[in-house]
Amino acid sequence: MNETTQKKRMLDTRMVPAPSQGIIPERDLYSTPVLEARHLGIEFGGLKAVEDFNLIIGKTEIAGLIGPNGAGKTTVFNLLTKVYQPTMGTVLLNGKDTAGMNTVQANKLGIARTFQNIRLFDNMTVEDNVRIGLHNQVKYGMFTGILRLPGYWKQEKQQHEKALELLSIFDMQDLAGVRAGSLPYGAQRRLEIVRALATHPSLLLLDEPAAGMNPHETEELMRNIIKIRDKFQIAIMLIEHDMNLVMGICEGICVLNYGRIIAKGTADEIQANPVVIEAYLGKKKEG
Amino acid sequence: MKLKKNAVNNIICYGLVIVVFIICQAMISNGSMTRSLKGQMVPICVYIVMAVSLNLVVGISGELSLGHAGFMSIGAFSSIIGAAWMRSALGIENETLRLILSMIVGGVFAGVFGVLIGIPVLRLRGDYLAIVTLAFGEIIRNVLNCFYFSLEGNRLHVAFNNPNLPGTILLNGPNGAKDVAKISTFPAGFVLILFTLFVVLNLINSRSGRAIMATRDNRIAAEAMGINVTKYKMMAFVTAAVLAGMAGALYGLNFSTVAASKFKFDTSILVLVFVVLGGIGNIWGSIVAAALLTVLPELLRAFSDYRMLVYAIVLILVMLVTNNPMIRGLVNGLFRRKGAAAQTQGGGADE
Numbered sequence: 001m002n003e004t005t006q007k008k009r010m011l012d013t014r015m016v017p018a019p020s021q022g023i024i025p026e027r028d029l030y031s032t033p034v035l036e037a038r039h040l041g042i043e044f045g046g047l048k049a050v051e052d053f054n055l056i057i058g059k060t061e062i063a064g065l066i067g068p069n070g071a072g073k074t075t076v077f078n079l080l081t082k083v084y085q086p087t088m089g090t091v092l093l094n095g096k097d098t099a100g101m102n103t104v105q106a107n108k109l110g111i112a113r114t115f116q117n118i119r120l121f122d123n124m125t126v127e128d129n130v131r132i133g134l135h136n137q138v139k140y141g142m143f144t145g146i147l148r149l150p151g152y153w154k155q156e157k158q159q160h161e162k163a164l165e166l167l168s169i170f171d172m173q174d175l176a177g178v179r180a181g182s183l184p185y186g187a188q189r190r191l192e193i194v195r196a197l198a199t200h201p202s203l204l205l206l207d208e209p210a211a212g213m214n215p216h217e218t219e220e221l222m223r224n225i226i227k228i229r230d231k232f233q234i235a236i237m238l239i240e241h242d243m244n245l246v247m248g249i250c251e252g253i254c255v256l257n258y259g260r261i262i263a264k265g266t267a268d269e270i271q272a273n274p275v276v277i278e279a280y281l282g283k284k285k286e287g
Numbered sequence: 288m289k290l291k292k293n294a295v296n297n298i299i300c301y302g303l304v305i306v307v308f309i310i311c312q313a314m315i316s317n318g319s320m321t322r323s324l325k326g327q328m329v330p331i332c333v334y335i336v337m338a339v340s341l342n343l344v345v346g347i348s349g350e351l352s353l354g355h356a357g358f359m360s361i362g363a364f365s366s367i368i369g370a371a372w373m374r375s376a377l378g379i380e381n382e383t384l385r386l387i388l389s390m391i392v393g394g395v396f397a398g399v400f401g402v403l404i405g406i407p408v409l410r411l412r413g414d415y416l417a418i419v420t421l422a423f424g425e426i427i428r429n430v431l432n433c434f435y436f437s438l439e440g441n442r443l444h445v446a447f448n449n450p451n452l453p454g455t456i457l458l459n460g461p462n463g464a465k466d467v468a469k470i471s472t473f474p475a476g477f478v479l480i481l482f483t484l485f486v487v488l489n490l491i492n493s494r495s496g497r498a499i500m501a502t503r504d505n506r507i508a509a510e511a512m513g514i515n516v517t518k519y520k521m522m523a524f525v526t527a528a529v530l531a532g533m534a535g536a537l538y539g540l541n542f543s544t545v546a547a548s549k550f551k552f553d554t555s556i557l558v559l560v561f562v563v564l565g566g567i568g569n570i571w572g573s574i575v576a577a578a579l580l581t582v583l584p585e586l587l588r589a590f591s592d593y594r595m596l597v598y599a600i601v602l603i604l605v606m607l608v609t610n611n612p613m614i615r616g617l618v619n620g621l622f623r624r625k626g627a628a629a630q631t632q633g634g635g636a637d638e
Contacts, residue, residue, distance in 0.1 A: 107513035121504035132501045136513045138494050145493025146486055
């Protein structure tokens with residue numbers, strides 16, 4: 001079975017009109033890929049924002065999605081998390097078709113994200129933000145909560161411990177009682193990652209995690225992203241403009257321009273690809 | 288540390304209500320309370336419950352609802368009919384028991400309507416939601432104006448736009464209910480306030496309450512975290528409707544005549560004023576504002592004809608004072624701890 005699935009995967013990747021060898025790390029070849037996007041696309045009133053997007057992400061891969069401004073990177077994230085319903089193509093999450101699902105169902109299936117323009121629950125504390133992430137792993141209803149039945153105290157305590165444990169990834173456990181909106185910018189970005197992790201995803205989408213961070217913070221973030229992957233054994237896909245970060249930690253990189261994939265490959269392949277260089281530097285720009 | 292802050296807030300709420308209740312009871316028993324003020328005690332309780340429950344919708348779930356009086360009227364009339372029916376059909380003579388059961392009836396009916404209205408209304412957002420809740424509040428009032436209920440022995444008769452019903456008329460269309468047995472008491476109102484606080488405060492500090500606040504703070508992020516936004520908006524809306532229905536029951540059974548015109552748009556706005564003045568999302572603020580602003584017209588009796596004019600001026604002054612950064616800073620300096628606790632509870636919920 002392993003060989004046939006591998007062959008099938010090779011076939012799938014060949015459908016992509018761009019170099020795509022080595023897009024899944026070898027260790028992930030024999031497990032179901034966490035994400036398979038096939039001919040994914042969306043049209044906004046005739047404008048094709050994303051078109052023919054094909055991508056496979058391995059079970060524990062760190063993938064990068066790069067491209068010039070307005071290339072459609074965040075649109076891809078919105079398609080994968082079902083904020084937009086794709087007008088073309090399919091998305092398989094852990095082998096399951098996500099057609100017709102909404103954001104909530106996609107999250108329950110194992111996809112979590114952060115946002116380019118930070119979207120924290122500003123008026124709630126840092127810990128409560130993480131607890132919202134843990135929401136679907138805690139199973140007590142409204143009446144147990146109001147009547148303070150034993151289940152409430154027990155699960156509330158578990159939730160508290162879990163939240164602190166997750167916050168400790170970024171050494172933020174001391175900030176648990178602080179209002180999220182009053183955190184400094186970098187800490188807000190980190191809190192968003194923790195909150196997304198709390199939903200127990202198998203694929204974590206990070207939208208510009210290093211935006212607004214200084215080089216020192218970015219380096220720490222790189223270490224932490226790898227740490228998160230190793231600890232939780234999940235796949236991470238990130239949009240980022242900081243090339244040091246992308247080239248440093250991404251095993252597979254996908255370059256998007258005008259809503260189409262123009263190149264795929266490892267960091268070295270991407271850096272040497274003339275099409276990518278052209279897209280970024282604007283040589284011979286058309287239309 | 289966080290639990291402690293919530294605890295401080297809850298203690299302020301419960302403590303405030305209990306202390307004021309004891310003082311009022313003492314004043315009533317030694318006769319130092321004026322007759323008119325005594326008559327205001329139950330309405331004060333009613334408005335406190337209304338304000339706290341509306342705060343659950345406006346402050347905690349972040350949806351501006353302008354039809355809260357509609358649920359109050361449903362609670363009032365269903366409980367009046369329920370109380371009369373219980374007396375004749377079930378033979379319940381004990382007034383306290385009848386009051387409690389009537390309140391439950393009022394709450395259940397208002398809750399059912401809360402679900403029915405919530406389904407279309409909560410699909411909307413922002414201003415549209417406000418307008419549609421306003422419309423539903425008016426629809427409820429106008430429909431109630433056309434209903435006739437009568438009691439013949441154990442049988443309840445209902446008619447729409449037809450006043451010729453057998454037996455004793457309970458609800459007489461636009462004339463409302465007459466000769467209602469006044470069974471509401473101040474202690475009952477006090478218990479209802481405690482019940483409301485228990486429900487609302489415990490809800491806020493639970494998994495469901497956090498989800499409700501998350502949908503308020505950022506709908507898109509809440510959905511991305513796997514929170515069913517409609518479900519939790521509905522939860523807040525219906526809980527508030529049930530509490531408003533119970534407050535309506537207390538209100539309806541406090542007067543001998545109650546007409547639907549008492550639950551006009553003005554009443555919804557009045558309750559909203561309590562919520563805004565007490566601080567959106569701030570529960571004990573709502574309690575204080577509701578109590579003070581209900582008593583105020585009575586205390587301003589000395590101004591006779593100019594009473595409502597002075598009332599309006601006082602309102603404006605309070606708004607100016609509470610929004611003055613200098614005075615705010617002074618108060619925060621005096622009660623630094625209290626201020627900080629209030630902020631985390633949702634004192635910063637004003638958008």
